[in-house]
Amino acid sequence: HLAPAASASVAPQGHHTTHEAPSTWETHNFLDNEFVPSQTSQWIDLHDPATNNLVTRVPQSTDAELVAAVDSAQKAFKSWRETSLLHRQQIMFKYVALIRENWDRLAASITIEQGKTFPDARGDVLRGLQVAETACGITTQMTGEVLEVSKDMETRTYKEPLGVVAAICPFNFPAMIPLWCIPIATITGNTLVIKPSERDPGAAMILAELAVKAGFPPGVVNVVHGAAKTVDFIIDEPRIKAISFVGSNRAGEYIYTRGSANGKRVQANLGAKNHAAVLPDCNKNHALNAIAGAAFGAAGQRCMALSTLVMVGETKDWVPEIGERAKEISMNGGFEEGADLGPVISPQAKQRIEDIIASAEQEGATIIMDGRGKKPEKYPNGNWIGPTIIANVKPHMRCYTEEIFGPVLVCLNVDTIDEAIDLINANEYGNGTAIFTRSGATAGRFQHEIEAGQVGVNVPIPVPLPMFSFTGNKKSIAGGGANTFYGKPGIAFYTQTKTVTSLWRSEDAVNTKARVNMPTHS
Numbered sequence: 001h002l003a004p005a006a007s008a009s010v011a012p013q014g015h016h017t018t019h020e021a022p023s024t025w026e027t028h029n030f031l032d033n034e035f036v037p038s039q040t041s042q043w044i045d046l047h048d049p050a051t052n053n054l055v056t057r058v059p060q061s062t063d064a065e066l067v068a069a070v071d072s073a074q075k076a077f078k079s080w081r082e083t084s085l086l087h088r089q090q091i092m093f094k095y096v097a098l099i100r101e102n103w104d105r106l107a108a109s110i111t112i113e114q115g116k117t118f119p120d121a122r123g124d125v126l127r128g129l130q131v132a133e134t135a136c137g138i139t140t141q142m143t144g145e146v147l148e149v150s151k152d153m154e155t156r157t158y159k160e161p162l163g164v165v166a167a168i169c170p171f172n173f174p175a176m177i178p179l180w181c182i183p184i185a186t187i188t189g190n191t192l193v194i195k196p197s198e199r200d201p202g203a204a205m206i207l208a209e210l211a212v213k214a215g216f217p218p219g220v221v222n223v224v225h226g227a228a229k230t231v232d233f234i235i236d237e238p239r240i241k242a243i244s245f246v247g248s249n250r251a252g253e254y255i256y257t258r259g260s261a262n263g264k265r266v267q268a269n270l271g272a273k274n275h276a277a278v279l280p281d282c283n284k285n286h287a288l289n290a291i292a293g294a295a296f297g298a299a300g301q302r303c304m305a306l307s308t309l310v311m312v313g314e315t316k317d318w319v320p321e322i323g324e325r326a327k328e329i330s331m332n333g334g335f336e337e338g339a340d341l342g343p344v345i346s347p348q349a350k351q352r353i354e355d356i357i358a359s360a361e362q363e364g365a366t367i368i369m370d371g372r373g374k375k376p377e378k379y380p381n382g383n384w385i386g387p388t389i390i391a392n393v394k395p396h397m398r399c400y401t402e403e404i405f406g407p408v409l410v411c412l413n414v415d416t417i418d419e420a421i422d423l424i425n426a427n428e429y430g431n432g433t434a435i436f437t438r439s440g441a442t443a444g445r446f447q448h449e450i451e452a453g454q455v456g457v458n459v460p461i462p463v464p465l466p467m468f469s470f471t472g473n474k475k476s477i478a479g480g481g482a483n484t485f486y487g488k489p490g491i492a493f494y495t496q497t498k499t500v501t502s503l504w505r506s507e508d509a510v511n512t513k514a515r516v517n518m519p520t521h522s
């Protein structure tokens, strides 16, 4: 049952690994608790972003393989939903322990395939693991409601699983996003078909291997691969009842619209442009460190990256000091000691980011720090872009209107907090935002008036822990944010509420006339 995906197999327990993985190893599908080689003729090459060496090739799973995954999940659902909650909880306890034991191995796979630094990749795993840990409390989270409506009559609610559900994942959190889905979908009694990002499926393959070891029966977790063709299959397959999607607006709006039209539940977390408002009264060192870390960490490839700085009043003069901090950030291969910043995911992503930087220059912004052309000596062939700071940005510029998803901080100047709030609210995205101030009153006003799902007060990346929910807003979440990931809404997403109203009269009925009016219980 060992995961044969190249990165899963070669990633060792420590961080002394190399980026060189055998190029002949293929990533397999995972069906019925077995790793099955794909029969496809269409392969997607996966390169290490730090070297562009081939790591593995990922199949565009065939129609037969995709159908087989849903067959497997459908078959497993019948018996899985009948297992007791305590049984599923025991499996989740084991799963949690196994993920912790394999933490470094998962992180190493992420560094090889996705490029983020090894310590940051460990964080990726941990934020997913915490969802699994929280899911272990399911015995309390699944309780329903009961109301004694009148003498002898009561109404109860039950949370029932939906059936087969699917998850479509992005490249930027190869462990965390699958783990937003696997624990909650399965512990609530559903069976799951996951499609990891075709750019870095290795962590999901290790998670599949650990699912077998934890005791998940065959078919409860299946993994298929591919790009848009696999997504279209998932959207149109009638036996799949719900889709969890995380990724770009381009793909997500399409999946939400077509999936919903097909009668499925869809939760879809999309793109972002997260603003930080910096006020002159803030704890300056804390704010500048936090901003530089959150703008450039993970090479800016986080949906909660703090990519846009709104400098209020005199703080506009602080840009050079952010530059000083950015200079201290070490760009290097993710396994190298002291590396802070890895490469971006692909040569195409690098090109796109460089084009945006060039457009800012052409549109009259000031490039304070230019990461184009920078590369670490040891990795000349990677997709490198150093920290970049663009000042005097105006809202019409491309670097402001587009999600950059690279290590680029764009800075805008405003005179007052009112202008900052208006600017942030006028942006079409609303994933996260942060304010840096020492004034409780200003922070209170900001958190009340701002239209973003996740607000940090002196906290740069306010991603809620899994006892809360990931609450994007505006264009950052499809469907007006009705279906959010993890927390109580996450359990609601993966379950159907059933209400049962019962009447147990203690006396025999004596009346023989049927009542035809709508019962009102009044």
Ligand code: NAD
Binding pocket: 168, 169, 170, 171, 172, 173, 195, 196, 197, 198, 226, 227, 228, 229, 231, 232, 246, 247, 248, 249, 250, 251, 252, 254, 269, 270, 271, 272, 302, 303, 403, 405, 431, 470, 472, 476
């Ligand atoms: P992406 O949309 O390119 O890919 C996500 C998934 O959709 C992949 O599995 C991919 O195979 C599939 N896909 C891509 N194009 C498709 C198409 N045309 N039709 C059907 N399926 C398609 O996103 P990505 O580049 O992997 O991830 C980065 C994006 O994800 C960024 O926009 C980022 O903000 C967003 N993101 C959002 C959150 C959040 O919680 N809001 C979290 C992480 C990432």
